[in-house]
Amino acid sequence: MGLRRNGLWQSLCDQVCGGGNKASAENERLTEAFRHEEYEALRLTIGLRYAVFIIVATILSIEMGWPLAANYYAYLGALAFSAYLQLLLRKPELDRPWMHAVFPFIDMALLTAVIVLPNPFDPNQLPPPMRLGFDTILYVALFIVLSALGQSARTVLNTTLAAIICWSIGTMYIVMQPDVTFGSRMDNILHVPMQERIDYILNPWNVRVGEFAPRLILIGLIGLILAIAVARSRTLLARQVESERARRNLSRHFSPHIAEELSRMDDALGQVKQLDAAVLFADLVGFTQIADDHTPEQTIGILREVHQRLSRAVADNAGTLDKYLGDGIMASFGTPKPGPRDASAALLAARAMLREMDLLNRQRKLLRQVPLQLAVGIHYGPLTLGNIGDETRIEYALIGETVNVAHRLEQMTRALNAQLCLSQAFIDKLTDETRGDAGAVRDMVALKPQPIRGLRDRMVLWILARPAITAEADAPEPTPTIH
Structure with a gap:
């Protein structure tokens, strides 16, 4: 069991770092095939992203109306343009390792900005901590899930790291706003009277550590699990390709019946x-x-x-x-x-x-x-x-x-x-x-x-x-x- 875990860990490390020590022609062809498939998956991911943007824009138009929704249209346009740049620059012949880190940070920075920055068209601003509601972090999780469709564990982990860093920076920005408090009660909240406990939990000006840290952990776990799943699927696919290649090579030297027997x-x-x-x-x-x-x-x-x-x-x-x-x-x-x-x-x-x-x-x-x-x-x-x-x-x-x-x-x-x-x-x-x-x-x-x-x-x-x-x-x- 330990060997299998080590093998999966090694596979995950190889994919994150850009490949292992193998440099045979067959492995080069497999890497090239994966690179093309990653780009095709990127096209699918961006297509789904555009569909999500259209749905979100429609909901914002219904919920907020003009001109409040205009602020979010600008961010959606910036995210769409970022996706378009990825289609142009991450083609198999142009793709570079740094792109798998830069673009996730751009996307997460824009997503965090649209969540934590105030809407300039809103004359009645809500308390800043209310922008960090649980529903807003679901958009961050959605971007991480979409990144997994790219079949690249490196991209998933980079997106997860970008989400953690940007969300932390965004939370600190909210904490630094006037009248905003940050921390947790030092006494046991179970011993606090009910009304006082409700007031503490529902205080719109307080950013609680008890909410901030679990959300970061949740983002990290989602990203790590998806990265392992992607690494596992690529490893299984590579093994299947290797198995078929071995069977094909055997069939050159043996009849199909014997080749099948030997392969087992x-x-x-x-x-x-x-x-x-x-x-x-x-x-x-x-x-x-x-x-x-x-x-x-x-x-x-x-x-x-x-x-x-x-x-x-x-x-x-x-x-x-x-x-x-x-x-x-x-x-x-x-x-x-x-x-x-x-x-x-x-x-x-x-x-x-x-x-x-x-x-x-x-x-x-x-x-x-x-x-x-x-x-x-x-x-x-x-x-x-x-x-x-x-x-x-x-x-x-x-x-x-x-x-x-x-x-x-x-x-x-x-x-x-x-x-x-x-x-x-x-x-x-x-x-x-x-x-x-x-x-x-x-x-x-x-x-x-x-x-x-x-x-x-x-x-x-x-x-x-x-x-x-x-x-x-x-x-x-x-x-x-x-x-």
């Missing part, structure tokens, strides 16, 4: 999970030769185009893009949380990748470029998920035999002349999800058990044969649907 972790390494999921590897065939035939810029351009299409296929089917592997990708379906149709989503993503490559090759053919061939392997099985590394650098990793088998299947597509290779375990899971409907793999062929490097037992594989490359590109065959 308090422990850097997090917990280890074990679950069943589908793992997909996709890779360009013969890309080394393609890279040799192109400039580095062209090679990177091809990779960016391919990665964009492959990652879009993964995202569109609720998959997790685990990593880029040079000219290929590794993706998983069912991580970090398993779903009811992970195998179906993986197959849909693979089909979408193959369609994207057909579309890309049509474009490349128009440019007389060599067509690209994609190889995809998918396996379904148990996985271990968790962060590896240390406190300074971590990597979210998928570990297990399932990953190795999926990679082997993608590599075996070359020898099998296939563009898609699925394991029997994956087919079993797909069949379970589709309730025995084999329509999704009707264009695929089941091979007899094949040896898999690194495994003791052979495995039945299902492949989608690679179409022959002809001079004229044929339209892609319709993709089997998954029910």
Whole structure:
């Protein structure tokens, strides 16, 4: 709890003093954004101030009439002009720290003057202490509340300090007027007869300490509470911006599912999970030769185009893009949380990748470029998920035999002349999800058990044969649907 109080106090001090020690580009942009928002809030505050002036002027016109109200019109005009100057001078590119102190003092000096100075148009002046009634100090509180709309704790505190100083000076001015008394009774007022007590309280020529000090304390408390509230709201907003920035940065390195998972972790390494999921590897065939035939810029351009299409296929089917592997990708379906149709989503993503490559090759053919061939392997099985590394650098990793088998299947597509290779375990899971409907793999062929490097037992594989490359590109065959 102490740390939280210290953090809020530090935030309040930073905002009042004009910022902390952080000077990163991100913090500079955040400070600049706050500066623009403060100006927009200032415009709103001044707009509300003008509305209040119109209401007050209307009330004064009804209550006092002409010419008594003329005195207050002059002060309202001066306050309105002060607000106009703030709009001109406190623009983001012109705003200076001293303005947050000078203008509040100008406003409070004018407000105090209109309260304590006598009305020159009034021939029958009331006793000066009566100008310090409780209703008049509400206008001071109103200005402090309006200053909080500016979303600047510094401005709120400066306005509060200006209010305390100006009200004190105004009270001392009243005290120095002829026949005005100042102080309090030294004896216990509870022991004073009722009539004498009423006379003392209602004496129009007396300024009592018992009223003066509590009003200053009230003004100070209102300002302090509002300043803390503004500082707290800005701190929460800055934390939210920082959280979104961190999540956005994570999403550049991880898929949205993993980025969301990592952003909620308090422990850097997090917990280890074990679950069943589908793992997909996709890779360009013969890309080394393609890279040799192109400039580095062209090679990177091809990779960016391919990665964009492959990652879009993964995202569109609720998959997790685990990593880029040079000219290929590794993706998983069912991580970090398993779903009811992970195998179906993986197959849909693979089909979408193959369609994207057909579309890309049509474009490349128009440019007389060599067509690209994609190889995809998918396996379904148990996985271990968790962060590896240390406190300074971590990597979210998928570990297990399932990953190795999926990679082997993608590599075996070359020898099998296939563009898609699925394991029997994956087919079993797909069949379970589709309730025995084999329509999704009707264009695929089941091979007899094949040896898999690194495994003791052979495995039945299902492949989608690679179409022959002809001079004229044929339209892609319709993709089997998954029910």
